[in-house]
Amino acid sequence: MTASTDSATPLLHVEGVSKGFPGVQALDDVRLDLRHGEVLALVGENGAGKSTLMKLLAGIYTPDTGTFRLNGEELAIEGPRHAQELGISIIHQEFNLMPDLTVAQNIFIGREQRSAGVFLDDRALNRRAQELFDRLGLALDPSERVEQLTVARQQMVEIAKALSFDAKVLIMDEPTAALNDAEVDVLLDLIRRFRTPETGVIYISHRMEELARISDRVTVLRDGRYVGTRVTAETDPKEIISLMVGREITGEQRPASTPHEGEPMLSVRNLSTKNLLRGVSFEVHAGEILGFAGLMGAGRTEVARAIVGADRLDAGEILVRGRAVTITNPAEAAKLGIGYLSEDRKQLGVLLERSVRENIVLASLRDYVTRLGFVRDGRIEATGREYVEKLRIKTPSTAQLVRNLSGGNQQKVVIAKWLAKDCDVLIFDEPTRGIDVGAKEEIYTLLRQLADQGKAVIMISSELPEVLRLSDRIAVMAEGRLTAVLDNADATQENLMDYATRFSSEGTIAQ
Amino acid sequence: MSPTTTQPTSGPTPSTTAFAAVEAGTPRLAWLRGSVQQLLAFASLIVIVAVFSFASPHFFTTNNLVSILTAATVTGILALGTTFVIITGGIDLSIGTAMVLCGVMAGVFLTYLGWPLWAGVGATILFGALIGFINGVNISVFGIPPFIATLGMMLIAAGLSLVISGTKPIYFTETPDFQSIMNLSIVPGMRFPLGVAIFIVMIVVAAVLLSKTIVGRYTFSIGSNEAATALSGVNVRRWKIIVYTLAGLFVGLAGVLSASRLSSAQPTGGMGLELEAIAAVVIGGTSLQGGKGSIVGTVIGALIMAVLTNGLRIISVPQEWQSVAVGIVILVAVYLDMLRRRRT
Amino acid sequence: MSPTTTQPTSGPTPSTTAFAAVEAGTPRLAWLRGSVQQLLAFASLIVIVAVFSFASPHFFTTNNLVSILTAATVTGILALGTTFVIITGGIDLSIGTAMVLCGVMAGVFLTYLGWPLWAGVGATILFGALIGFINGVNISVFGIPPFIATLGMMLIAAGLSLVISGTKPIYFTETPDFQSIMNLSIVPGMRFPLGVAIFIVMIVVAAVLLSKTIVGRYTFSIGSNEAATALSGVNVRRWKIIVYTLAGLFVGLAGVLSASRLSSAQPTGGMGLELEAIAAVVIGGTSLQGGKGSIVGTVIGALIMAVLTNGLRIISVPQEWQSVAVGIVILVAVYLDMLRRRRT
């Protein structure tokens, strides 16, 4: 069943690899085989060690023990550049882009085009990038600065960059976490085209349905250990999940359509911004989850940011419990009981250099302060531990720096931050980005509990099944307008897609 | 481990990561964590002290150690306030000349206006806070980058000191007690000046503020990720103003102490003091990128500077060599500190 | 809403984002983008010039404008090199005293050792590069934070200038032509010094280096995201050393020009010049966080400072008020610049 029984030399062979960090054994005697021409899915819970293994392959960390073989030849990977030279190309879970440079400059950094041997030729560079995009079927502007791209587009830049190398082994660490279904299609298509008898792909994802679509085999890690490998065609998500978590996960079904006639907690009327939004109106009631669907750039994030005062709104009215309010910054929103969890975890979500518990109480710190302004560290620790347990955040202690957590566990910390604060209206923007299947269910349960406690929850998500799974009602956006608000019972993937593409001729990455 | 080139200066170095992880634990331990980190800088300090003690019998005497503390007091107090500012990711270049201006204002309040001692001293410290407040508003409300905002204030304060004083020193003729604030001997049979005791009290105050109060928490949060802090509903604008105002309070106090020491408000000077204070902060392990730092570190940094200056004089190193020596020692001390952190 | 509070200083601000979105386009436009951004600072410069021209007939004269350029030359050249350093996210505090040391070395080469003019000047510039190289190694290889590494160098250079010169000015008695480098009139019938022409050439050189060559590209890339740049296989260590060395070349040249201007190598001073140069860079819109900046901006920043200093003297503002005025104008200019950028 495993690759070692296979007679052919695998493209990449990993054996006996261990890697420890202080307090954490991230990898323990892990093995893995990537065969020629295959897509190998690598799965496991948050913190299972997937990214760590990939960082070893990329030359960012050196293993404590273990061997790597490329086409049977043993390797010592000395650094990122060396990995590149060996033909290992990687898309990291966290972006590694230079926001001040253009798309083309980012893609070809270190491989600049020069004219007359001295001067940079950015036109040639742009041309090369354009050729690459044409070949890959991506609608990216080579001369746009990366800083201005949405998270999804940045992801596409990373993908284009990885594919621009003449790589033999392509590693993708959760490339679709920030992508929409349409973009996922584009990506999977790219992967299929990349695959040749000389190449192989390691594909990390928490989205089970993708595995069936793209992978040939699936390798599972649990708690830093190798659990097993299955041929995709011969297994099903259920088996994979039980290998991952060591228990069965039973997802609940879509919520029964209980129309919420409670008072509108938040009403938004005719919201418009200079850039994008045009007359967005909706309300969300106490006790309900309002899902937001739409394509990339549809403006869902922008609606959220405008509501909490992170961006200026040019027109429109916001009412909290029927009372008109003006919100000019997120602090005022917080005072009114509105919280916003950003989709951009690294830039706008976590404090990487601070501890898990400090991050968890950041939004609610005032609840942990005496009248004289002293912080109650004991209670902070108690809360921190409570959420570490509740969300099963994998960390040696609540004092661990968030930087040292795996991506999915960082996301859990951000969620905990908002669960710890008593808000009436919670806006979650892509809350399950990078979260493993098991934990997703737990988070759904928590969101539902919040609603049941009488809070109004807005959930923006690019995964339609998730929106359908959780929302009482679903708002759909396209090009800055609200095109529909549906009851869950009336919604299907098909009609949501339909509304999401109203007025829309472009606006996705795919051409 | 990974080569240095793969890590951003501001970002995660494997070393600090590893280190912090070792230290991470209960909140009790967290208290210690900062201090332990500083123990490394502390080791440099000890080595420097040992070398000087060995080189001259006059170095490690009570009198001389008190002299060192006295010399460290004013810069040290400035550095305490600056630590907060730097941890938010900001900088304050105005502290030197603002301190001079506060001294002049003490002269105005006490001598020109004849206010009683407590009122004049209180007003001076508040005046320092006002300068800090204006810095904070310029930075936070008007969006002027801290470097520019405080550079502007540096120049304004330098000029105003001259204008207000009429380019003359102001003497504290109305309040002869004023000079006791810095100079009063508080330990019988020893020359231990009140000013040094005030410095020590301020160290404790600053340490508690930074690690035990909400100001300190937000100081770290803002420096760690300002945007994320703001999106968490923290009124970042207001807290930044508070931090600069707090730094201004320290500046006001430093102004009182330095004027008290000289029994006069000197309207000149102050330029360059900001670099000394910032250097103390940074030598103490606080990162100019924000988000990291400690009061213990700053105090050690200030002491390293003061001990070096004093010790080189005690062993009569020719003056032109003194700054060379200070420069080299700073480089070596910080480098060794790096090395050890990396190893741990 | 408040862009300042909700956005990280280093990250994308809605303002620049929006602005850049307008400007972003073909590479041709990208060339312009930097410049247009600077036009805003340029407007401040124009206003300041207009005000002084109106206030005094002596201000807008050829002679005085040349005086302003002459005054801007040395700081301006320092600021050019510093622009690269700051865009990488670093800082160089050593430029002022290192420049002084380079001047002293020019004296050593030309007067003490009696080298021919070209050799002495060349060696001086290379000596500047050496200082920069050492800074680069300290930062890049030894991992000392730029602030500390260059602060150490600042002190070392200040001391070495005194040591090497024997605390006396060195005069260029062997090479009387030396003073022509800065002072030679190159436009017949006018006092247009060669030094200013050199400054202008260096502006062009720096602009081309920054926007058209690989050094410039990596300068921006490192400042934008050092870790990502390293992960992309760029030898960040090496390129940082190159950038500091490049800044050192500018320091060496500034040392030659200032010694030439004074017909003597003055072994003191230089402290404070680094702040002036950094101020010019930052007023010109380069961010201390790194990743953003332009040479045009730096030049405008340097001119704003030089025009202010000169104009206030020309209109005989009492000296104690001059620094107040400079401080306020800097604050206002940068604030207006912010406002406009936000609006665009």
Next chain:
Amino acid sequence: GGGSGSDEGGGGDKPYIALVSKGFQHQFWQAVKTGAEQAAEEFDVEITFEGPDTEADVDQQIQMLQTALDKNPAAIGFAALDSQAAGPLLQQAKDAGIPVIAFDSGVESDIPLTTAATDNTAAAAEAAKQMAEAVGHEGKVALVVHDQTSVTGQERRDGFVDYMEENEPNIEIVDVQYGGGDQAKSADLAKAIISANPDLKGIYGSNEGSAIGVVQAVKELGIDPTQLVVVGFDSGKAQMDAIRDGLMIGAITQNPVGIGYETVKAAVEALDGKDLPKTIDTGYYWYDASNIDDEEIQAVLYE
């Protein structure tokens, strides 16, 4: 020349004289400025008085001189930080027919018509003589000097040191340190010198800030003033108080008001075409508790 360049002073057609000094913020320079203003009033001329922030800022001074020239003054008063550095500009003044008067520190050049200054070497020797007597012609003494590179700093150091070497074989100079004229810094370094030399007999501070710093050090260490002789330079309230309180035995004072006055006066005379002496010695005085209140001394002291 021409005296038309004074529109900014608002004084109509008065001749305009630009004074570029070595400093501005020091009391000493403010006293020079006062003297210059007195003369300006008396002779009905317009003056400006500027100086660099510190006496290390040669370049800043050159720029000030350049700006002064661009304002087209009738005459220039100049206290050079470095005479050679100002060479080209002085030449420019000469070419434009603008008379130059040097003050405080001589300019090695024949362009200035005269120099109004103190003989610093002689003044420092006087301080040394007083010190020698006060310590009983034997023991260790040290110097806290305001500046290592300026002419006044060097002259006041060398004048003192040379006197001791030539005349006082039993006096040993153990240390010379430089505090930039900053009081707190000078105090700290004086304390270090005292700590390092417990048997020190005397310290000499070479200008106001240095001298007050030394006094402060003595105060802070609680040393009996009879055990450690302090000799100062210049005046100012703190220094005068120290002398009255016995913390300092005495000091040299220059006549800064006189320097300023004589400079402007000489400039006016030059404009009137009068001949000027090569130097104008503005004199110095030793003052101590015994003569501090004398009229002659009070006239040259400043608070």
